[in-house]
Amino acid sequence: MINQPNILWICTDQQRYDTINALGNSHINTPCIDSLVRSGVSFGQAYSQSPVCTPSRAAFLTGRYPRTTKCRQNGQAMPPNEKLISRLFADAGYTCGLAGKLHLATCANGIVETRIDDGYEVFHWSHHPQPDWPENAYTQWLKSKGTSWEELYSGQSTDYIKHGVPEDFNQTTWCAEKAIEFIESEKGKPWFFSYNCFAPHHPFDPPAEFLSRYNPDDMPLPKTRPEELKNKTIYQQLDGQFAHNDPSSYDIGKMTDNDKQEITAAYYAMIELIDKQVGRMVGALEETGQLENTIVIFMSDHGEMLGDHGFYLKGPHFYDEAVRVPLIFSWKDRMQADLRADGLVELIDIAPTLLDAAGLDIPEYIQGRSLLPILLGQKTANYHRDYVFSEYYNAWTHKHAYGSMLRTRDEKVVVYHGTDQGELYDLKSDPNEYENLWNNPSHTKNKLRLMKACFDASVFTMDPSPPRLGPF
Numbered sequence: 001m002i003n004q005p006n007i008l009w010i011c012t013d014q015q016r017y018d019t020i021n022a023l024g025n026s027h028i029n030t031p032c033i034d035s036l037v038r039s040g041v042s043f044g045q046a047y048s049q050s051p052v053c054t055p056s057r058a059a060f061l062t063g064r065y066p067r068t069t070k071c072r073q074n075g076q077a078m079p080p081n082e083k084l085i086s087r088l089f090a091d092a093g094y095t096c097g098l099a100g101k102l103h104l105a106t107c108a109n110g111i112v113e114t115r116i117d118d119g120y121e122v123f124h125w126s127h128h129p130q131p132d133w134p135e136n137a138y139t140q141w142l143k144s145k146g147t148s149w150e151e152l153y154s155g156q157s158t159d160y161i162k163h164g165v166p167e168d169f170n171q172t173t174w175c176a177e178k179a180i181e182f183i184e185s186e187k188g189k190p191w192f193f194s195y196n197c198f199a200p201h202h203p204f205d206p207p208a209e210f211l212s213r214y215n216p217d218d219m220p221l222p223k224t225r226p227e228e229l230k231n232k233t234i235y236q237q238l239d240g241q242f243a244h245n246d247p248s249s250y251d252i253g254k255m256t257d258n259d260k261q262e263i264t265a266a267y268y269a270m271i272e273l274i275d276k277q278v279g280r281m282v283g284a285l286e287e288t289g290q291l292e293n294t295i296v297i298f299m300s301d302h303g304e305m306l307g308d309h310g311f312y313l314k315g316p317h318f319y320d321e322a323v324r325v326p327l328i329f330s331w332k333d334r335m336q337a338d339l340r341a342d343g344l345v346e347l348i349d350i351a352p353t354l355l356d357a358a359g360l361d362i363p364e365y366i367q368g369r370s371l372l373p374i375l376l377g378q379k380t381a382n383y384h385r386d387y388v389f390s391e392y393y394n395a396w397t398h399k400h401a402y403g404s405m406l407r408t409r410d411e412k413v414v415v416y417h418g419t420d421q422g423e424l425y426d427l428k429s430d431p432n433e434y435e436n437l438w439n440n441p442s443h444t445k446n447k448l449r450l451m452k453a454c455f456d457a458s459v460f461t462m463d464p465s466p467p468r469l470g471p472f
Contacts, residue, residue, distance in 0.1 A: 004358050005331065006294040007089070007192040008179070008281060012274055013053065013101065013201040014314065016303035017046070017324040019271050023340075027219060028268045032279030033328070036298055040330025041339045041375050047388040047407065048302040048347050051314050051322040053103050055391065056301040056347065061085055061104070063351030063366035065391070065461035072393040075106035080116045083363075085351040089192040090119030092360050097122030097186075099137075099178035100171070100196030107133075120194075124178045128198045129171040137178075138171050145169065154208065160250065160259055161266040164205030167273060172197045176277035180284040187288050190358075195281065199270045200304070202313055206269035213272065214265035222260055222307030223432055229310055231436045233421040235401055239311040250312045260307050267306060291332050295357060297350065298328040309433070316392045316401035318414045318423070319433055323390050323405065329353070329375055341374055341381035344388050344409060367461065389457045406454040413450035424450065 018025055022034035023042060036042075049059035050066050058064075058071035061084045071078045086096045098120045107113040107127045112135045115123075126138035131149050133139075142148055147169065154163035167173055175197045182193050199206075229237050278298065285291040303322045305311050314322055327345065329335060348368035355362045356370040373379035392403040402417040412433070414423035424437040424447050437443040 003293050004092075004094075004190045005334075006186075006190060006290060007094075007354055007358075008183075008195065008285070008294055008296045009193065009354075010195045010278060010281070010296070010298045011057075012271075012298075012300040013196070013198050014302060014304045015200055015271060015274075015300035015326065016306065016321050017044070017326055019200075019268070020326055023326070027214075027264075029213065029272050030275040032275045032282065033298060033326075035282070036278070036296060036328050036330045038338045039332060040296070040328055041336050041341055041381070043327040043341045043343070043345050043371075045342060045344045045388075045409075046299070046325055046327035046347065047344070047390060048323045048325055049390050051302045051317060051390065051392060052394060053301055054105075055393070057103055058082070060299075060301070060347035060350050063348045063368040065348065065367055065389070066393070067391060067458065067461045068367065068463055071104065072391070074103075074394065075108060077105040077114055078116055082116065084116075084118045085354060086192060086194065087117060087119035088355065088360065088363075089358070090121065092190075092358070094190045094192045095122070095186055096120045096192045096194075097124075097178075097182045098194040098196060099124040099126070099175040099182075100194075101125075101127045101198060102194075102196065103127060122182055124175075126171060126174070126198070128201075129165065138174050141174055141177075142169060153205075157208075157211070158259070158262055160204065160255070160263050161211070162203055162205035163208040163211065164270075165207065167207045167209060167276075170199075170207060170273060172199045172270075172273050172277055176280050179281050183281070183284045183290065184288055187290060195277075197274060197277070199274055200267050202304075204263050204266035204270070206266055206273060210269040210273050211266055214269055216258060216261040216265045219261040219264040219268070221257055222264075222310075224308065224310050225432075225434045228434055231439070232309075233416060233423065233436075235316045235416070235421075236309065236311070239315050239317070252307070252311060255307075263312070264306060267304065292334075294331070295335075295354065296328075296330045297354075298326060298330075299347065299350070300325040301347075316394065316403050316416075318390055318392070318403065318405035318407075318412070329371070331357070331375075335375040336377045336381075339377075339381055341384075343374070343380075343382050343384035344386070344407070345371060345384050346388050349384070365463065387453070387457065389454075389461065391458075404454050404458055406450060406457050411446070411450060413447065413454050415451060415454055422447075422451075 022037040050056040055066035105114040124137040131139040352370040356372040390405040
């Protein structure tokens, strides 16, 4: 590359793949993200390495699988010997900054997240908007404005959604403010910035002015099939009774269709607020003359069930709604424009891609595979991997859930370790993953073949990295 590109890495929290207008969702308004789609490459089959925050973030920030990093659960700290890609860019002379959450260690019960040597010179930490820590930089910013989250948060609107902080004072907006300040201050130097807002993570609480743009009656209902959970695992059956062990908030058995549509409207409204901030940050790049030398990434750490299959939020689930996320790369006049890439990719592929694009060495310990040949039009966009692999190691309230998922283009297997339960889907005939074939005798051969492939994939995530698996 002629010049080392700047990196603007936009990562939302809990945003599923089908939430962008230009990629097929006519119910949501995302003009600024749509513009990134048109100016760049969007990967329609991008998968997280875990359906929960910390292990997913540990994976894509290192280019290594959760099992490898040993950062496998929410609240489990990243080992200090792991190197984040931000550290690698800092070592290469980049100024690195962050606004929002990092979530590579516990930050519950008033405990502030412990940092490793992450390379971030500018660090505006705000795990979530609520003022649970005085160290929350967003809380401090509100105080400097003469207000507070408690004063601004309107609270309950209906049984399941809330009116959140107005746009000008919202954490999503604050993250963009900090990003823009950084972009303007670092003009002329190579930089790397992580925009990590908390939205559209629950609670579903957009600003009232954004919620008013969505008529619940126009929203789609969740994808479910009558009696679907009867052939699913105990984890789905329990979560179908209430979402994320929180029956006071998401008792799905009591929800009306309108309740579900209101939640979808609120979720979309939160994403529209994010979209506006994407536009502001890209606008700052244009105004400062940096757009032509900046790679912009838009993605999320994992998905949101949003009522599909009978439950909300997240958990030990590997439906596409939980692990498939948006992933867009844009670099004006350098990368392909308006390209829809359909090959299977993993979020651990982001780190080596950025190093490759900046002309930096990719360390041997990185397990992801660079997407740069696809982005530059040197390789077909329809193939990158034979399969994607995802893991869940959390101890769940009702049962200890330890799951592994392997997904090819046409098949998916989920193995729940220590149990005889699992999931098997024929994605050609059942793309919505309604019919679990795990206990169907006529699919035993395929089940055993995919279980073996899943086991092989899990072994091939461990250090030292063995040779790549071939097709099976």
